[in-house]
Amino acid sequence: MNAIPPLLLAAGLALAAPVQAQLTGDAVAFSIERKRLPEALAQWSRVTGLQVISQAEVVRTLTANPVMGTHTPMEALRLLLANMPLTFSTIGENTVVIEPMERNASAPKTTLPLQRLAAAQTPAPSVRLEPARVEQPIQEEVIVTAQKRSERLQDVPVPVAAITATALVETNRVRLQDYYERLPGVNFTLGTRGEPSVAIRGITTGAATPTVGLTVDDVPYGTSTNLGGGYTVPDLDPSDLERIEVLRGPQGTLYGASSMGGLIKYVTKDPSTDALSGRLQMGAESIENGDGLGGSVRGSVNVPVTDELAIRASGFMQYRPGYVDNVQTGEQGVNERKSYGGRLAALWRPSQDLSIKFSGLMQDINTLGSQLVFVRPGLTDLQQSTLRGTGSYHTKNQAYGLTVATRFGDVDFTSVTGYTVNDVLAKTDYSSAFGALVAPFGVTGSPLIDDYTAGKFTQEIRLSAPIGDHFEWLLGGFYTDERTRWHQSILAADQSTGNVVGAPSLSNWLVTYSEYALFGDLTIKFSERFDVQIGGRATQNRQTFEQVTLSSPSNTTTVIPRKVSEDEPFTYLLTPRFRISPDLMVYARVASGYRAGGINASGAVVPTYKPDKTNNYELGVKGSAFQNTLTYDVSLYHILWEDLQLNLLNAQRLVYVGNASEAKSQGVELSIEAAPFEGFTVNAAATYNDAELSKSFPSTSTLWGASGDRLPYSSRFSGSLTAQQRFALTDNMMGFVGASLSHIGDRLSVFQGSSGGSPLPRQEFPAYTKYDLRAGVELDDSWTANLFVNNVTDKRGVVQGGIGFRFPFAFQYIEPRSIGLTLAKSF
Structure with missing residues (x-):
């Protein structure tokens, strides 16, 4: 046999260790973190006792994916190399050869030397690694x-x-x-x-x-x-x-x-150069008491332009019929909802170390009327009585992003540039609140019109790299520039027709907000099992506000000159983590957060108010069992909330925002995913949360809050359970049935004021449980038909309203029972 050329590297030859496993043999426990590919391959080799042969020029610049839990050697290797331009083949039962994909013409070929290595053995066919086709024995890693x-x-x-x-x-x-x-x-x-x-x-x-x-x-x-x-x-x-x-x-x-x-993170789908693909879905839906039939159309397509460039486009249109009737105007289904939008993304990856992604998103959502339901004599279920032309909420949202990821030596560099525009037009019935303002116009109706545009530019830069085997750091900078132009109109309108006859108040204001921040964290790896993450963020923000108001019929103009608010909050985190085994981890977390301060628009004791802050103390356990058929996540937390932003009262009894009082939130959260037998999956989550004031509101507050009072809208207990069974109908057809329930515990509305030294009552929202069902078939992995029933029992779960709301007899419910069918085709 000829000698192996210098370009070939035996990565982790297991030295003189005896063979412990075969590629297709029993599952082995892995704990391979994100690291350089040669180091990861060496660790894979040590765990399995198998030999890996690869080209030094091919693997030395790549970074391996993390592999945790129990997998067969072959499954673990596929996960390790996912998303890389590599293939691998086998020599016998104990040796793996890693090579570049054929489309990478610049990479050296190794066919002849490997054939010599194999001698009389015939290598198995190469396996092209495509992320969507990585197979997991039970559940896919998230x-x-x-x-x-x-x-x-x-x-x-x-x-x-x-x-x-x-x-x-x-x-x-x-x-x-x-x-x-x-x-x-x-x-x-x-x-x-x-x-x-x-x-x-x-x-x-x-x-x-x-x-x-x-x-x-x-x-x-x-x-x-x-x-x-x-x-x-x-x-x-x-x-x-x-x-x-x-x-x-x-x-x-x-x-x-x-x-x-x-935090809520929306993660969109990236374009892929692997293959042309797409999906088209159409659906129809009927809602209880709905005014007609709803429908939707959605489509997406992924187009590989070259081996380095791909484009993904998607769009949707949806109509949801209204189900609330306005008895004052005689309109049926006033809260109908029309929406449409699309997204275009392009990903260019000229090399393994450089990727550039641009995306643009647009959506238009128009809810034509309020979903308020009035609970009062003379009205039946799902009815309201509001001023014609009010209750609508129309938003136009745009989001653009440019992400550049590259590498300089051992340092990963990421730049995320974003620009968002939010246009909002809301028309609300405030007749009961502004009666004195509209009286000079001889009418009683008063719609409030809010029309504003908020533009936001952000730029974030991150650098990260390992330092040897024991340290990993991340350093970043962030900047945002926000500008909102707001037009607010208090109008006078005829209560019977909705016709506008005057404008008691027209206001325009400009708000700007800028923020500079430096942040970073350092992970110290004391061993493969134990590490500690420490981090901090230093921030400086500045906010301005100015307003002009024209009042009628007095024709007076009120000008509030520019006001400025500045803050310099600091946040931190400390997270020790210990891996008891590859499938079981415990951690502790100390972390903080803040909400920006602001400016009081009207006369106040203080012209500005400070940020309020939270400090979180937490213990958590995450793990899996039974060969990854069961995963669980448990966390126990205690949060201290300082300097709450509250409505306070000055000597002239004008409301302003100030900082006062303290609160706490403590509880336990549990999430479980299981696949106990073939085709059956179950997901369960439960939360017990005790969120309450730990210090009473000051006497100057317009609200009443005593130590021990519950915070608004927080239920002590909530939970959900979802189960689904998949089964074969024919050789090319699969069926599925599923059910879910969700429970939200009782809640209280916002804090109220006081009368005679005693607190006014707060609205109570009763607990409710909602049930959903679904069933469908999949044909040839491309056609899917799905029948669903949401809110099977047509439950009226209360979300908002009642005491403290602008109409104390109005409530907002979860959506009534809906029945729908969707049909989708993938290619």
């Missing part, structure tokens, strides 16, 4: 980017829920309010204008300024302040989403402002 690096979900020392988009699309759960019950610790409500708002682990006082951050492909979404627009949930149609990651607990170090309660 990879998340919660810590701004790709990691196996079970290895991330952060409580994360990852929900895939496929099931959401097939059952028409396309809005966050349709599926939030499946996410541990997440509470959902709607604001006075119909805008969605989310809280995690009970961290909310019901204010509009967000306590949960939102990102789309790591680009922050929505404004950072209340005056700038507050919370804007993109409600992305999930047809082009890879997954949704929900991070629970403060995430201020890596994600900055507005993540004091947690």
Whole structure:
């Protein structure tokens, strides 16, 4: 046999170790972290006792994927090399040869030397590694980017829920309010204008300024302040989403402002150069008491342009019939919803060490009327009585992102540039609140029109690298520039017709917000089992506000000159992690978050207010058992919330925002995924959360809150259970049936004021349980038909309303029972 050429490297030859396994043999426990490919191959070889032969020039610049848990040697190698331009073949039962793919013409060929090595043996056919075809024995590993690096979900020392988009699309759960019950610790409500708002682990006082951050492909979404627009949930149609990651607990170090309660990450699908592919789906849906039939069309296509460039395009249109009737105007189904949008993405990967991705997203969502339901004499189920032309909520959202990832030696460099535009037009019936303002015009109706545009530019740069085998660091910088132009009109309208006859107040204001931040973390690996992550973020932000108001019929102009607010918050994290085994990990986490301060628009004791902060103390356990057929995630947490942003009262009894009081949130969360037998999967989640004030509100507050009072909208117990069975119908047809239930415990609405030294009552929202069913067939892995029934018992679960709302007799419910069918074709 001829000598092996110098270009061939025997990576991890197992030295003189005896062979311990065969490629197709029994499963072995692996704990291979993200590291240089030669080092990872050597570790794979040591664990299996098998030999790996590869070219030094091919593997020395690549980084291996992490492999954790129990796998056969072949499965582990496929995971290790996933997404790389490599193939591998076998020589006998104990040797693997790794080579570049044939399309990489610049790579040296190794056919002749390997044939000489093989001698009389015939190598097995090469296996081309395509990520979508990596096979897992039981359940597919879920990879998340919660810590701004790709990691196996079970290895991330952060409580994360990852929900895939496929099931959401097939059952028409396309809005966050349709599926939030499946996410541990997440509470959902709607604001006075119909805008969605989310809280995690009970961290909310019901204010509009967000306590949960939102990102789309790591680009922050929505404004950072209340005056700038507050919370804007993109409600992305999930047809082009890879997954949704929900991070629970403060995430201020890596994600900055507005993540004091947690973070929701929308991760879109990347273009792929592997093959031309696509999907087309059509659906129809009927809603209880709905005015007609709803429908949807969704499509996506992936086009490889070259071996280095791919483009992905997607689009959707959807119509949801209204189910609330307005008895004052005689209109049926006033809350109908029309939406459409699309996304275009291009990925260019000229080399293994450089990728550039650009994406553009647009969506238009128009809810034509309010979903408020009035509970009062003379009205029946799903009815309201509001001013004609009010209740609509129209949003136009755009998001653009440019991500550049490359490598300089051992250092990974990532640049994420984003620009988002949110246009909102909301028309709300405030006749009961503004009666005195509209009286001079001889009418009683008063619609409030909010029309604003918020533009946000962000830039983030990250550097990361290992230092030997014991250290790994990440360093980043972040900048954002936000600008909101808001037009608010208080109009006078005829109550019977909705015709506008005057404008008592017209206001225009401009809000700007800028932020500079430096952040980083360092992971110290004391051993392969034990490591500690420490990190911090130093931030400087600046906010301005100015307003002009024209009042009629007095024709007076009020000018509020520019006000400025500046803050310099600091956040931190400390996370020790210990791997008891490759399938069991325990961790502790100390982390903080903050919400930006702001400016008071009217006269106040203080012109500005400070950020409020959360400090989180947590213990967690993640693991798997029974050859990965059971995975579990348990976390026990205690959160301290300082300097709550509250409505306070000055000497002239004008409301302003100030900092006062303290609160705490503590509880336990449990998530389980299991596949106990072939074709059957079950997912369960449960949360016990005790979120309450730990210090009473000051006497100057317009709200009453005593130590021990529960925080708004937080249920003490919530949980969900989903099960599905897949089975073969014929050789090329599979069937499936599934069911799910979600339970939301009782809650209280926002804090109220007091009367005679005693607190006014808060609205109670009773607990409810919702059931969903689905069934369908798959033909030739390309056609899918899915029949679903959501909210089977037609439950009226209360989301918002009642005491403290603009109509104390109005409530917002979860969507009534809906029955639908979707048909999809993939190619």
